[in-house]
Amino acid sequence: MCQELILSWQNTKNKQLLPIGRFSKHGDAYSFIYTKGAKQAREQGFIALASSMQDFNTKYFYNDIFPILKNRILNKSRPDRKEFLKWLNIDSNNSDFEELAKTGGVKATDNLFLFPVPIKKNNQYILEFFSQGISHLPKNSQKRIEELEKGEKLFFCADLENSQDENAHMLRTNDPVEIVGYCPKYLAKDFKKLFDLSKKSFSIRVKQINKDAPDRLRLLCEITCDWHKDFSPFSEDEFALN
Structure with missing residues (x-):
C-alpha cells in the first residue's frame, strides 16, 4: 500500500x-x-x-x-x-x-x-508500474503487447542513443524480440541502480494486460528485486527535504 x-x-x-x-x-x-x-x-x-x-x-x-x-x-x-x-x-x-x-x-x-x-517488503523492492510510450510504438509492437501473457518476462534495456533522456530504458520481449514501451522516466534511474547492485534477483514481468484501456494504462508491469544494502530510492539531493 x-x-x-x-x-x-x-x-x-x-x-x-x-x-x-x-x-x-x-x-x-x-x-x-x-x-x-x-x-x-x-x-x-x-x-x-x-x-x-x-x-x-x-x-x-x-x-x-x-x-x-x-x-x-x-x-x-x-x-x-x-x-x-x-x-x-x-x-x-x-x-x-x-x-x-x-x-x-x-x-x-x-x-x-x-x-x-x-x-521495502521482506528486504525486497516490489513495484507495479505502467509501460510508457505505447502510443508511439509501431504496429508490430502494439500487436505483441496484445499477445503478452501474465508473468511473461520483460527485458530491461538502455536506450543509449536517446538524445532527450540519458537515463531512458526500454522494455522488450524475448521471442520474438519487440519493444513494448519504456520504463517511467522517474523510475528508470533507480531501476538501473537495482540492476547493477542485484542483477541476479532483478526481474520485470507482465502483471496485467488491459486491452480495452487507454494506451497509458495498457501494460501493467511489476519489478521485483532484492533491496541491496547500498540502495536507497531517490537518493539524489533534489529529492531531499528542505
Whole structure:
C-alpha cells in the first residue's frame, strides 16, 4: 500500500522534470513538505502549489486528502470506476494514494506528476508500474503487447542513443524480440541502480494486460528485486527535504 508520493513539476520549455515535494499519509491525516528540487524549480518558473503553501520550509497538514490530489482521483460515483480500478489492479474503492501512484495523477491543465516512494517488503523492492510510450510504438509492437501473457518476462534495456533522456530504458520481449514501451522516466534511474547492485534477483514481468484501456494504462508491469544494502530510492539531493 502506497503511503508516500513524490510530486514533480515539469518545465514546459526544456521538459526537465523536478521533484518539488512529498505527500505522506499517516492513518487519516495527510502532510506535505517541499523538497530541495522545489527551489530549483522556482528558478525555472515554478511559484507554489497554492497561495496558502508559499513557504518552502514549512510542513503542511490536512485532515483530508489535499485538494490538489483529490481532483486527480476518478470520481467515485462514476459508473466506469470499477473497471478503472481493475485496470490499475486495485481491489479497494478507498485506495486514493495507490490510484495516484499508478496513474501519476496526470491532468491536461497543468504540468504536475506524481509517483510512489517504494516500501521495502521482506528486504525486497516490489513495484507495479505502467509501460510508457505505447502510443508511439509501431504496429508490430502494439500487436505483441496484445499477445503478452501474465508473468511473461520483460527485458530491461538502455536506450543509449536517446538524445532527450540519458537515463531512458526500454522494455522488450524475448521471442520474438519487440519493444513494448519504456520504463517511467522517474523510475528508470533507480531501476538501473537495482540492476547493477542485484542483477541476479532483478526481474520485470507482465502483471496485467488491459486491452480495452487507454494506451497509458495498457501494460501493467511489476519489478521485483532484492533491496541491496547500498540502495536507497531517490537518493539524489533534489529529492531531499528542505
